[in-house]
Amino acid sequence: MTSIVRNQWYVAAYGREIGREVFGRTICGESILFWRREDGTATAMSDRCVHRRFPLSEKPSHLVGDTVVCGYHGFTYDADGKCVAVPGQTRVPRTARLKSYPVVEQDSFVWVFIGDDDRSDTVPIPRAPWLDQEGYTTVSGMEPLAARASLLVDNLMDLSHETYLHGGYIGTPEVANTPITTEVDEDAQVVYVSRHMDDADCPPFYAKSTGIEGRIVRWQDIEFHPPCLYLLHSRVAPVGVLPNEDGTDPGGFHVEVVYAITPETEHSTHDFWAVARDFALEDEGVSDFLRESNRTVVLQDVVALDALERVLAGEPDGYQELSINIDTGGLAARRIIAAQAAAGAEQVPESPAALAR
Amino acid sequence: MTGPLRTVPAGPTATPTRVLEGDRVTRVAWLPGSDRLLGECSCGARAEGGDPIGMWQWLLAHPDHPTQVAEPDAGAAAVHVPPPHRVARPEQAAGPRTPLR
Numbered sequence: 001m002t003s004i005v006r007n008q009w010y011v012a013a014y015g016r017e018i019g020r021e022v023f024g025r026t027i028c029g030e031s032i033l034f035w036r037r038e039d040g041t042a043t044a045m046s047d048r049c050v051h052r053r054f055p056l057s058e059k060p061s062h063l064v065g066d067t068v069v070c071g072y073h074g075f076t077y078d079a080d081g082k083c084v085a086v087p088g089q090t091r092v093p094r095t096a097r098l099k100s101y102p103v104v105e106q107d108s109f110v111w112v113f114i115g116d117d118d119r120s121d122t123v124p125i126p127r128a129p130w131l132d133q134e135g136y137t138t139v140s141g142m143e144p145l146a147a148r149a150s151l152l153v154d155n156l157m158d159l160s161h162e163t164y165l166h167g168g169y170i171g172t173p174e175v176a177n178t179p180i181t182t183e184v185d186e187d188a189q190v191v192y193v194s195r196h197m198d199d200a201d202c203p204p205f206y207a208k209s210t211g212i213e214g215r216i217v218r219w220q221d222i223e224f225h226p227p228c229l230y231l232l233h234s235r236v237a238p239v240g241v242l243p244n245e246d247g248t249d250p251g252g253f254h255v256e257v258v259y260a261i262t263p264e265t266e267h268s269t270h271d272f273w274a275v276a277r278d279f280a281l282e283d284e285g286v287s288d289f290l291r292e293s294n295r296t297v298v299l300q301d302v303v304a305l306d307a308l309e310r311v312l313a314g315e316p317d318g319y320q321e322l323s324i325n326i327d328t329g330g331l332a333a334r335r336i337i338a339a340q341a342a343a344g345a346e347q348v349p350e351s352p353a354a355l356a357r
Numbered sequence: 358m359t360g361p362l363r364t365v366p367a368g369p370t371a372t373p374t375r376v377l378e379g380d381r382v383t384r385v386a387w388l389p390g391s392d393r394l395l396g397e398c399s400c401g402a403r404a405e406g407g408d409p410i411g412m413w414q415w416l417l418a419h420p421d422h423p424t425q426v427a428e429p430d431a432g433a434a435a436v437h438v439p440p441p442h443r444v445a446r447p448e449q450a451a452g453p454r455t456p457l458r
Contacts, residue, residue: 179387186381186399194376221376314445325394328385328409335413 003148004028004263005227005337006344007115009125011260011272014140015105018042022068024057026264028114032101033057037066037079044101044112045081049073051096108132108140109260109272115344126225130256130276137281139291140258140274143298147309149227149263152271153337155301156230156259157193157330159220165304166297174200174218182328189336193222193329199239205293206236209286210253210279215239222329226336232257254278257294267309273298383416385409398422 012027013034023034024047033047033056047057049070054061060071067084069076075096076085083096102113102120108131113120130136145152155161162171174197183192197218206212217240221233234255235243243249260272275294280286323331375384384397388405396412397403398419406412406426415426 179389181387182385183375183377184383185377185379186383187379188377190377192376316443316445323408323410325387325392325409328387328394328412331409331413335417 002345003150003266003341004114005340007113007119007123008227008340008344009104009111009113009120009123010228010262011109011270012044012103012112012262013110014142014272015042015108015110018110020063022057022061022063024055025270027112027270028263029265030114031055032112033068033098034103034110035063035068041079042103042105042110043079044103044110045077046098046100048098049075050083050098051075051086056098108138108274126229128229128231128256128258128274131258131274133276135281136256136276136278137287138274138276139287139294140272141291141295141298142273143271143295143302144264145269145271145302145305146267147269147302147305148267148312149261149269150334150337151305151308151312152259152261152269152301153224153226153230153333154330155305156232156261157191157222157224157333158326159195159222159232160326165300168204169293169297169300170203170205172201172203175220176326180326180328182332184332184336189226189340191222191224191226191329191332191336193220193224195220202236205290205297206253206255209255209277209290210236212236212238212253217241224329224333226333227340228261230259230261232259267313271298271302385412385416396426 006028010027012025012032013023017023018034019036021035025032025034031047032044034042034044036042047055049056049072051070051073054070054072056068056070058071062069062071064076066079067076074085074087075083077098078084081098081100083092086092086096102117104111104125106125107128109128111125113123131138131140160176163173163176164171175195178195178197181194184190199215200218202212202214202216206216217235217237219235223231223233234257235249235252237252241251243252254277256276258274258276262270262272264270273294275290277286277290381399383399386395388395393405393407394409394412395403395405396416398416400419402419402422404415404422404426406415406428408427408429411427411429415422
């Protein structure tokens with residue numbers, strides 16, 4: 001059975017990646033072509049010409065107005081994926097149509113719905129408003145991961161690994177040594193994991209960006225919306241500085257770390273990451289530092305998870321794992337994703353070849 | 358309420374408080390200063406245990422929560438010798454390949 005959850009919205013790209021050039025990316029095993037209409041609206045359709053399967057994201061395929069022209073034989077498609085012209089004849093075969101995809105741009109991301117299009121209106125798109133909101137400055141990127149998406153979910157749901165894998169960047173001894181609290185909302189399908197450190201070393205990631213000297217209060221509150229959007233609400237402040245009772249928090253530095261975990265295939269993942277902060281908003285030096293530091297941390301995860309994928313791919317199913325308290329949140333996320341995958345699998349169509357028969 | 362419950366000590370001011378507010382929220386708190394977990398079901402049932410898998414099984418059994426949370430290593434009469442890690446493909450092999458002579 002596929003491990004990819006269908007009938008869900010996934011982040012396919014940053015809005016800045018999609019323009020008036022054809023752009024191809026594989027999402028959940030489906031090759032998808034993205035481009036913008038002349039009015040700026042993003043559109044998505046299958047990235048294979050119906051004629052001889054040439055990738056429409058491959059040059060010399062190109063846009064002409066609100067159509068895309070296949071670079072091999074000139075089959076031309078409108079923004080809904082309908083073929084409107086073929087070479088040498090006036091009749092366009094009725095079946096000459098590309099699958100189109102529901103697309104929504106939100107919070108700087110381009111989201112695409114993978115599954116039964118009719119269900120796209122019933123599935124909510126989780127929000128990450130800080131990425132495109134006044135009062136925050138954001139740095140972001142994407143790293144390809146040669147590992148299944150579930151390994152990145154495991155990684156992010158248990159931040160105790162920061163102490164060991166990311167020491168000297170974001171990891172300090174207190175992260176692994178501080179107990180967590182886990183909550184699951186079964187109806188909203190949200191997993192929330194809190195780790196609040198009252199008196200912790202300040203890792204360079206926060207010391208250099210906030211200017212705090214000395215030990216800190218460090219809160220990590222994970223809000224995961226399975227299967228794909230991960231939010232880490234991070235608060236740091238000098239030791240003893242807590243939010244006011246009315247919820248205001250003038251003494252705290254807030255960083256919203258966002259990951260969009262998008263399966264590329266069963267065994268590879270697009271690892272979108274973003275770091276939004278509510279301090280030093282105009283400071284390019286802080287932006288450069290956070291961008292480089294977070295990318296370094298992400299690449300440390302990439303190396304580790306790529307190695308883990310190679311190991312798991314070579315093992316027979318059923319190797320025994322061992323879970324301890326730090327895994328409480330990750331286990332909850334796995335369970336919800338498994339249920340989503342089972343529900344989505346009931347809707348999986350037959351192969352395209354079978355459908356064509 | 359099932360199982361023996363300890364009094365949960367008052368935590369420091371920064372101890373996480375309840376966040377999610379839905380009708381069906383389950384909660385597992387790692388009790389400070391211990392290796393123990395305190396599970397709370399949305400129905401109000403609470404239980405303590407020492408293993409997250411056992412705790413989730415207990416919570417997900419709602420409304421028929423077992424009387425106790427399964428404990429780690431429960432029933433293990435002896436520690437088994439762990440199996441070897443079997444390598445199926447050459448690229449999985451760790452360390453330099455030993456040349457044949």
